[in-house]
Amino acid sequence: MSGNEFDLIHRYFKAQPVVRKDVVLGIGDDAAVISLPENSQLVVTTDSLVAGTHFLADADPVKVAHKALASNLSDLAAMGAVPAWCSLALTMPSPDEAWLAGFCDGFYKLAEYYNVQLIGGDTTKGPLSITITLQGIVPAGTAIRRDGANAGDWLYVTGNLGDSAAGLDVILSGNAPSTELEETLLNRHYYSQPRVLAGQALRAVASSALDISDGLAADLSHILKASGVSAVINTEALPVSDALLEYAGSAENAAKMALSSGEEYELCFTVPESHRGAIDTALAHTNTPVTCIGQIRHGEGLQLRWQGQAVDWQLAGWDHFRSDV
Template identity: 70%
Template sequence: MSGNEFDIISRYFSTQPVSRHDVDLGIGDDAALITVPENCQLVVTTDTLVAGVHFLAGANPEWVAHKALAANLSDLAAMGAMPAWCSLALTLPDSDEQWVASFCKGFYALAEYFHVQLVGGDTTKGPLSITITMQGYLPSGQALTRSGAKVGDWIYVTGELGDSATGLDFILGQREMSVAGAGEFVHRHYYRQPRVLAGQSLRGIASAALDISDGLVADLPHILSASGVGAVLEADCLPVSDALKALESDPVNAAKIALTSGEEYELCFTVPESHRGAVDTALSHCGTKAVCVGQVRSGKELAINWQGETVDWTLAGWDHFRSNE
């Protein structure tokens, strides 16, 4: 990068609102030193967002920062982990301090909410991209994984699906921005709220889990493959926002959007019949709603029903190379 790289690090990344007691040495040395709680497993995830693939180069950097950090938080949420520390590798075409300041505003707001401390990273010159590595922890042996689903388990999703893809359509000009509520959909695309507390609440209840980053129809098969099972989804049971219902008069179209909408960062999880009664109670403590949308069954295929009848919808989840966003 330019000669003022260290000035940027000092000005924007060495001063942050979160200072954890378990960080023994943070930004300023060759690496960070962290004390991990006893009897816990470390959970690590990395995500990269690239301009032109995950966000437009001219997008609000505050919104982009939220989206980037939320993607990592959502991965930890899917494991049932407590987020704690992160590092940031930021590649910039030039040392645009106004962009960095706005980015940090969005980044630190979400980091502070979940008490995540930035402990290191790197800045360099090049095409605009953001890579975040996040670490968290959970009690040993209590991680939610993709491989625990069993035949007969029920399939749930948190929140509402479809708004992120709809917002992306507005951003890419595939829907007219003059439509009422367009700005709200765009905001929902960037400002998804990762279900961190919900993931922790589901430890010991869910048999398998993941976050919805590429669309339910694309992500659920990861659980099915890892668990060696099949499933049926009841598309008419999918949770869709009132705003999307108003925008899409045909409920079938709304359901298809909900099935394929990527970057939702909601949780999809499976629950044995014996634990089904505990779901609402567990999630009520964190203000999260979950809806049963299907069931695990034998075989390897994912079937989709609409009003009790199997349908042959040709659907694909989010593809990072499908658009210029």
Template identity: 60%
Template sequence: MPGEFDFIQRYLSDRQVNRKDVHLSLGDDCAIVKAPENVRIALSTDTLVAGTHFLASANPAWVAHKALASNLSDLAAMGATPAWVSLALTLPEMDEAWLAPFCDTFFELANYYHLQLIGGDTTRGPLSMTLTVQGFIPESTALMRSGAKVGDWIFVTGELGDSKAGLDVILDSALRTKPFALELEKRHYISTPRIVVGQALLPHASAAVDISDGLIADLRHILNCSGVGASIDVSQLPYSSELLAYCGDETLATQYALTSGEEYELCFTVPAEQRSTVENALAHTGTKVTCIGQIRPQGVFELHNKGQAVDWQINGYDHFKA
């Protein structure tokens, strides 16, 4: 079995072409990087722990994708362009059968987004990983949670709810006989970071957040930071045909779309005068976007179905209450 330095040499070194802004990466005490002029650096750190974010028996390629894609999603929510990543990996043992597919997928996704691994750490212990991603934002702007105004329209990208259904299947093998169960399990791990969407939104959106704890929970981050409320038409929530077949019921599928965590889609708000501009700009990204409601005055939070009030006692995902 390889030791730490053998691991770095075998699995991490020479996997990427050096970015011009990386002056020193793997193999020394620190990385040395240089940011371009007139940009700020966006940073995000996430930890994934076996038993909380994935099963230790999960496909290591899927785990790698989930780990990196979830971090990239944070950059997307700020409108940032990916640049660098560090990886701290804790392993019970140096298992080559696990490491090879994990690293192959990690670098495949990193290379796609021109993201370079510049450092990190390896240690022995319960399986977990911590990633820190860094990206560039123009000096004069950024997408934040605090800019929503009354009258802004609320949008989401993609389709919601698949990740929650996939987690159901992961936690209860008896559900594997339900329609599309295995596909939904895969979708729990495999998301698409909306980097291009975030960049396209920079000049137009008033606020944004990525959906990691469920739409109903993450939208509240925007509302709290912006000092506003919201009205959501649940009939407009986008979900997949596979989720509907799995749930067997439109109401349940809609509730999954509201509460599903680890979706890594974007929720964002757009001033009324920018709505058509944003819809045209995003049409060129190849990403589905759906208007689901509108920002209201602070203190208002309502769910309705085409104007008919909906009284659902539901919440998003909380790691410390799960």
């Protein structure tokens, strides 16, 4: 980037609302220095968002920033971690102060809510892209993994599913939202709320978990493969919003969207029978709706059932922002 890169860094990134006591040295040096609590482990995730792949180049930077940080927060939520620090690598075709101002507004609003401090990063010239590395903390040995599911465990998801895919359809139509329904779905695509508190609460009850970023059916397959098990989903039990039902036109179409919709940033998790009665208590302080959608079984693969009958739905895979962007 040009010689005013450091002015931009100082103006937009060095001044921020979150200043954590465990950051010994933050922005302004070659690297950051942080202090870790005793008997804890570091959980680290990195996500990149690229214009034309994950968001439109002319998308509202406030919404883009929220989406970028939320995707990382959701990864930590799935592990049961407490988010703490992040670094940001930002590539831009040219310095754009109006875009940066909007981006920082969205970024810092979400970062402040979760007490995440920006501790470093990089800026460079090139096609518009955003890469965030987020770090969090878990008590040693308590991180929720993908490989802990066992036959007999119950399968749950948080929140509603499918709204993000419907919102993406609205975006890709090329037209501004023309109804309240379209506006609602568009905002649900951009403004997902990562289940950070729920993830921490689930450390006590979940045997495995992950966040839904590529679609429930696709993401659940990672738990099944890592754990060496299969699953049955009762698709009529999938939680869907009234907005999605109206948009999809039928409960069956809504269920299909719920199975394939990516970038939801809800959690999918498994719970042993012995812990099933403790779910409500564990999540009581988080105000997180959860729904049991099926069960883990012996064997391999994923079976879908609709109203008690096995179905072979051909689901379109989620590829973030499809190639027609």
